[in-house]
Amino acid sequence: MSKLTREILATRLFSDPKHYPYGFGRSGDFSISESKILQQRGSLIAALVDGKISPENEEEHGYLEAAFGHREPVTPAEKAWVKYQQRIHRPRAASIYGSKKAAVMDAEDDVNDDDSPLDIDVDDD
Template sequence: MNEVDMAVISKQQVASKLFVDKKNYPYGFARSGDFSISESKLLQSHGSLFAALVDGEITPENDEEQAYLESALGHREPSTPQEKVWLKYQRRINRPKTASIYGSQKPVIDDTDADNDEDINDNSDLDVDVSD
């Protein structure tokens, strides 16, 4: 086998492999609530090809793959359902993480005024006459 045959085989293997994202979607795309059933199927069937193109594992060999790559990189607007669902997937996994309304860090206590607080709280040198 020469290099061209090996590249074709690996490309065919990548394209035929179902796309899964266990990190962001451990129960699958269809169960996530982010995608419709048809979008989930498109993402599973075409996601491996998009990921391989974007990651540089394979090079685009025709106009359709070149269009996929340009759309995935943001060089043009998505036109096919596959391109649209890939961009939707990218937006979902790259969205900013939500923070708690209670904050994510412990409050910082400023100890610079500690000396002043001691002066105010120290009542030992006050003479108070309580006799009336």
């Protein structure tokens, strides 16, 4: 496998087919400018964050500081990357159909206890 260089990373378009299968621009999460920035600089920032390459200038150090939360993002690229990270690491919404654990809890709730204060004895006298 060839070693990744800055020149290759600078020209490689970044995509995330797992989280954004139709691209950043069509997701509704990012503006047009943010999606362009992610496509153009995302490969370089991802390599920096993953530790595949080391930062060489102040701009790259800024990417790392913002990505790891050591300071607020300042540049548009830093803001777009932090927004991307927040979007892919957000908690997933629950299904409207519930979950298996909830179904198990419902089954346990249906069991009638003899000591329940809501039990009413109706006599047919």
